[in-house]
Amino acid sequence: MTSLGLAAGLLAVDPVGLGGAVLRGGHTPAARAWVHAVTSRLAAPHRVRRVPPGIAAERLGGGLDLSATLVTGRPVLEPGLPALAHEGALVIPMAERLSTEAVGLLTQVMDTRSVRTERDGVSAVRPAACALLLLDEAEPDEPSVAASLADRVAFDLRLPPGAADPVADAPSIGEVAAARERLPGVHLPPDAVSALVAAAASLGVASLRAASFAMRAARAHAALAGRDLANGDDLAAAAALVLGPRATRLPLPPEDEAPPPPEPPPPSSESDQAAEPPGAEEERELAERVVDAATAAIPPDLLALLAAGAAGARGGGRQGDASTEGPRGRRVGTRRGDPRRGARLDLLATIRAAVPWQRLRGAAPGGGALAVRPDDFRIQRRWRPSATTTILVVDASGSTALNRLNEAKGAAEQLLAASYVRRDAVAMVTFRGAGAEVVLPPTRALARAKRALAGLPGGGGTPLAAALDCIAEVQRQVRRAGGRPVVLILSDGRANVTRAGTGGRPVAHAEALGVARRLRADRVEGAWLDIGPRPSAVAQEIADTMGLRYLPLPIADAAAITRVATLARDAA
Amino acid sequence: MRIVYPFSAIVGQDEMKLALLLTAVEPALGGVMVFGDRGTGKSTAVRALPALLPTLPAHAGCAFGCDPAAGQGEWCEGCRRRHAEGEAIPTIERPVPVVDLPLGATEDRIVGALDLERALTRGEKVFEPGLLARAHRGFLYIDEVNLLEDHLVDLLLDVAASGENVVEREGLSLRHPARFVLVGSGNPEEGDLRPQLLDRFGLAVEVSTPAEVAERIEIVRRRDAFDRDPEGFAALWHAADAALQDQVRTARARLPLVELPMPLLERASALCVALGTDGLRGELTLFRAMRALAALDGIAEPDDALLARVAPLALRHRLRRDPLDEATAGARVGRALATLPAPTAAA
Known part of the structure; x- marks a missing residue:
């Protein structure tokens, strides 16, 4: 099975646990096919929402639904896109161009699995456990999707150029549904955690989320294969998908230097856990197998960089590190403020701010002038256009x-x-x-x-x-x-x-x-x-x-x- | 309600846990700033705090949770009025609030505003307290504080410094107490923090992903156990959390009794001079932090070891900005400590 097809299947089995994926390589028909492959296999395919580029903060984080509020005469919450995608997925085209604010909101959603709205007089918490499908369309030299988001999703996938149908071999909807049923009962062998963590360490993967994701991917993989206890195949596949693309260095060649294992096999975690002394050999074998699988899955371009020793020197950062930083000219918010001090009035936001209070101010209902008070003035907040x-x-x-x-x-x-x-x-x-x-x-x-x-x-x-x-x-x-x-x-x-x-x-x-x-x-x-x-x-x-x-x-x-x-x- | 990861189950990150415990003992320390990589348990530790904090007595029916033991001057207008009207205000025990400030929160929800629902449905002007009111006597947590808009940061700093929130809106004019411990987190690789903001935090810690494989395995293992069975996992750690809570409670009782010997205070001052930390705030925080730690650990004879443990926390973010010094700020504090003239008889 191709890694793209497999990743689509695993995501559909455990969308919330795996958090989603970054898909690099442009918004091509193949990318759309992949997204469809994931979303159509979800338990709740109707809970999929697309995040339009340049989305405003209140669409993501929720806010006051002004028209519904006016119609009903009481505050109505617009819950924010992630809440609408609860138990489903958010599809984010041009993910590399998300504003810093949007990235921050999405990371909060991922961390709390909910959307908290505290704006325009409404205060609410809505559950929002969803997967993020981040379509990264950056050119090779441009900043890619924010590292804080990429860190919170399990997979980092690349579309091979000209792939006809990258997901022809994805598990069927029926297989995925059966695996989803099975998933809560799937367990990992006791040495799996140490093998995955050690593999992550030897590839220079700093974030601990990676190992957690690999565990979840291994469980989903076992569930797809119809196993209740994950085996070496599941762990190897998970390591290849989750750890390989995150590598920042190549593992040291094993068994070359000193006879004590050069690095990966850990010291059997202090002997306090229920350790299995005779299994040490197997444990090492598993660790090596996992590392090998992950190393084999390092994308070729990254591999070339790593082999040249170039990528590690930059603190393990791929170019994406820069992307949450810096202004994005287009995204301009508003804030309360005094328009006389050289700031520009945001007329629409000002009217929006004034409208709910009309009754209180005794304005004639259904007609007449809008009563606008200085409190309502909203001014444009600009990201320093001349930065x-x-x-x-x-x-x-x-x-x-x-x-x-x-x-x-x-x-x-x-x-x-x-x-x-x-x-x-x-x-x-x-x-x-x-x-x-x-x-x-x-x-x-x-x-x-x-x-x-x-x-x-x-x-x-x-x-x-x-x-x-x-x-x-x-x-x-x-x-x-x-x-x-x-x-x-x-x-x-x-x-x-x-x-x-x-x-x-x-x-x-x-x-x-x-x-x-x-x-x-x-x-x-x-x-x-x-x-x-x-x-x-x-x-x-x-x-x-x-x-x-x-x-x-x-x-x-x-x-x-x-x-x-x-x-x-x-x-x- | 979502079950949060227990504080005592956090592996490593001792400096961050210490800083949070110190502010729990001595809220006057003035907040904690946590710098660090992604995925190092910053948010986890803060969100786990409430379980460690003894409940607070508060006025029943008060939106701000005014302290019955405090003087009337510290109460909100509502409580003062009730008291003046001769009401014996009943007292309840409530958990210490830890309020999470979401990114994208607007000013009206932070400071409080008119109750929109009442205004719409009944045309009444009623004040609806905001997040600052909710955080009174507790903690206000801002994840990724470097992403928060500047005008909101200014507002929070102002309230944090004055301990009072002033609302002027729609002809409504009121003020209420808002004393809270500000806890911020941020990743310096994603944008620097303004120095003015940094200085307002009493303590600062730097966290990083542990490099030790065994420690990493334990972290991942516990996290996975928690994710799979939050209730069971929390129950496993309940006793440990309760013990910590006891320690905090004892420390609070002990705090007013802690005396620091004069030579130690002199050495702490000498350290501040050597590091050129601007202003007295650093020194004051350093003294308070030493006292809090002495209370927390029940140290009878505070000495240089105490100073060495809290100095990086209290001072690392107050060093004169030399943005290109290769050493981390914590290391610079350690260096200065090591080169202080030998203690006369303090140690």
């Missing part, structure tokens, strides 16, 4: 690394601290050797920035064109998220590596100029700080082509760079 993201581009090539890299790092640190005070975001691109790299995606989280900066190596050629490509990409991301990018380049501009990664000054320079022209058309803002020992004509040429302010800083220290950077940011 700035400083894209710091640091030339770490040999020519700068020699004397200026530390100053550049110092400046970067001061910039980070300054951005923190202003609650701006920062991104960082470095380039050296054969290419450029986004070492820090746009973030306001200082902890991540610190890490990215700490281990920044220097040396090698100057692949300027690649760096400018990177800038264009990050700039596009920032704009899509509703922010305003300001680019700050610290380089001597002496390009000598082409996009193809080969040497050659003239070609490299010409390529850089080409990208620079494109960036100008893209209305890039910011400044170029020439940190070479002497001002360089080539750097100025590229800066001018981009339309950036060019500032030679032959003897600048970190503080001077920061001052200029602040100026550039405010002037841009």
